[in-house]
Amino acid sequence: MDNEGIANLIFPDVKDISYYEELYKDRNLKEGAVVSRFAPSPTGFVHIGGLFSSIINKKIAEQTGGIFYLRIEDTDKKREVENAVEGIVNSLKDFDIIPDEGFIDGETEKGDYGPYMQSKRGDIYKAYVKHLLKIGSAYPCFCSTEDLDDIRKKQELSKNMPGYYGEWAKCRRMPLDMAAEKIKNGEKFVIRFKSMGNPDRKIKHHDLIKGKVEFPENNQDIVILKSDGLPTYHFAHIVDDHLMKTTHVIRGDEWLSSVPLHIQLFQAFGFRPPKYAHIATLLKEENGKKRKISKRKDPEAKVSYYHEQGIPCQAVKEYLLNIANSNFEGWRRANPDKKIEEFKFELNKMGVSGALFDIVKLLDVSKNIISKYSAEEIYNYVIEWSSKYNLPLKERLENDKEYAIKIFNIERGLKKPRKDIAKWSDVEENISYMYDDYFYNGKDEYEFQKINDKETIRKIIKLYKEKYFDINDDKQMWFDRIKDLSEELGYAREVKEYKKEPDKYFAHVGDVSTVLRVALTKRHNTPDLYEIMQVLGEDRIIKRLDLFCK
RNA sequence: GGCCCGUUGGUCAAGCGGUUAAGACAUCGCCCUUUCACGGCGGAGACAUGGGUUCGAUUCCCGUACGGGUCACCA
Numbered sequence: 284m285d286n287e288g289i290a291n292l293i294f295p296d297v298k299d300i301s302y303y304e305e306l307y308k309d310r311n312l313k314e315g316a317v318v319s320r321f322a323p324s325p326t327g328f329v330h331i332g333g334l335f336s337s338i339i340n341k342k343i344a345e346q347t348g349g350i351f352y353l354r355i356e357d358t359d360k361k362r363e364v365e366n367a368v369e370g371i372v373n374s375l376k377d378f379d380i381i382p383d384e385g386f387i388d389g390e391t392e393k394g395d396y397g398p399y400m401q402s403k404r405g406d407i408y409k410a411y412v413k414h415l416l417k418i419g420s421a422y423p424c425f426c427s428t429e430d431l432d433d434i435r436k437k438q439e440l441s442k443n444m445p446g447y448y449g450e451w452a453k454c455r456r457m458p459l460d461m462a463a464e465k466i467k468n469g470e471k472f473v474i475r476f477k478s479m480g481n482p483d484r485k486i487k488h489h490d491l492i493k494g495k496v497e498f499p500e501n502n503q504d505i506v507i508l509k510s511d512g513l514p515t516y517h518f519a520h521i522v523d524d525h526l527m528k529t530t531h532v533i534r535g536d537e538w539l540s541s542v543p544l545h546i547q548l549f550q551a552f553g554f555r556p557p558k559y560a561h562i563a564t565l566l567k568e569e570n571g572k573k574r575k576i577s578k579r580k581d582p583e584a585k586v587s588y589y590h591e592q593g594i595p596c597q598a599v600k601e602y603l604l605n606i607a608n609s610n611f612e613g614w615r616r617a618n619p620d621k622k623i624e625e626f627k628f629e630l631n632k633m634g635v636s637g638a639l640f641d642i643v644k645l646l647d648v649s650k651n652i653i654s655k656y657s658a659e660e661i662y663n664y665v666i667e668w669s670s671k672y673n674l675p676l677k678e679r680l681e682n683d684k685e686y687a688i689k690i691f692n693i694e695r696g697l698k699k700p701r702k703d704i705a706k707w708s709d710v711e712e713n714i715s716y717m718y719d720d721y722f723y724n725g726k727d728e729y730e731f732q733k734i735n736d737k738e739t740i741r742k743i744i745k746l747y748k749e750k751y752f753d754i755n756d757d758k759q760m761w762f763d764r765i766k767d768l769s770e771e772l773g774y775a776r777e778v779k780e781y782k783k784e785p786d787k788y789f790a791h792v793g794d795v796s797t798v799l800r801v802a803l804t805k806r807h808n809t810p811d812l813y814e815i816m817q818v819l820g821e822d823r824i825i826k827r828l829d830l831f832c833k
Numbered sequence: 834g835g836c837c838c839g840u841u842g843g844u845c846a847a848g849c850g851g852u853u854a855a856g857a858c859a860u861c862g863c864c865c866u867u868u869c870a871c872g873g874c875g876g877a878g879a880c881a882u883g884g885g886u887u888c889g890a891u892u893c894c895c896g897u898a899c900g901g902g903u904c905a906c907c908a
Contacts (some may be wrong), residue, residue: 324907326907326908359907431905439834442834506905537902563838564901564902606845612846616857635839637902638846647857647859654871703871762867778867779866793867806868811867811868
């Protein structure tokens, strides 16, 4: 029995790799075009780190005139989650990340280099495993989990490097006849890569993000085909990225330490490895310590979290882009109206160590983005958001769209637009006082500021209502009248006057208008009171003022 | 523990042999002749640490500490 014999025994009906090498032609792309991919496992919804990675992958492919594709890595049946592919595609779509190839919805794939789902590529992997078997670079291993545990324990005791390698790799030296015998007897086995690496030698790797990295050569005989017949990640990566002509593998840096292995596998086939770029992990702070954002513990790990909060996708994207290339912020300031696509992204400008995900900063980015939307756009976004997360709000807005838009239009569209909405979930609270049911059902315990004596307040409001209020006044007129009112009641007409002679007055025009503001909105911090009153309209105003005139 | 990688203000970060060590978020103060927000101006706040190399190190080298990653028939 020789290598070829074992190969044929294990895979009698498998094609030669030359078939696939023929089938998948080189891509005909212009010089420098990058072929990149996002390759998640369908184990649930997209992780913020996954989004980060796909934004970068997409960007690089796009700006070089290349291809970005979506490949599903579903070789672990145990962890698979139903409908996850659809979820992934849709999440990416929300962020405007549309793959050029691969899955474009839950089940449809496009492109000439598929299938783009690993579970559908079984025969391909087998062909490549068979090839390795034939050339003596792989072998069947019959060790059970118990055997492996046993080996590990012995290694721990003798302080040897753990793993399946060298003298510990007993199946590596098994006579082929014996292996054939076991296979014929139906014994379970996996296929391992026969590593020729020597950890005393170093391999140098130039990572597009991390720069020069040196590792000992890999000497582990890792499993390439599991006993269920599916490949491990490492092996699938080699075969898929080779066949799909990936030029740049841009992935999380948890993979950095497998680079020696991957390069070795490419070499075993005589394939040219792609370029690698390893992205630093997104971290969060907890109890003063940094740690990886975890899907299980942290709600913000899930991309859906931002959706629920009503943070626009554009904001999340721009924030992430800023973490990736910190010059993005400056570019954005210089080009407030340009599309993200025009920003020139550079891998080598990425930070090598993990950044803390700063939600406060994200909200600031979001605030700025929202401030540029028109009232109509805001209305539409809020309707979209609330139809999923706040139905009563949706009904309220739709009941009187015109009124809602007037509210959103307050201090908007100016050179210095108001920036008080950071996320759609802020909106309800933000506009509540513009609606009577909220207003009258809200708390009655609200503070007037400087002027807080009930009788004085009553006097001011009554006089205002009877003598100085006219909904048809323009802004200047309106304010002049409040000044007149202030003067009539003995308050300073101008703030400056008051500051000059603070002893002469009890309060100033600002304090008087605060009384009106609080009476009309039950809060101190509101946008321009004149605009608010214009939107509220005469009836609502009179009714609210009347509360104080009894 | 082995092997990798990293450590510039509270956070994200530029700088990479000679700089008053940028900028943004957050924070504080003042101003914008009504609050808040916006905007403007200003303040406070940093090169983990010990050794080298050098005329000179935040920048280069070595060690230490701390942080992260990885060592599966998971990806």
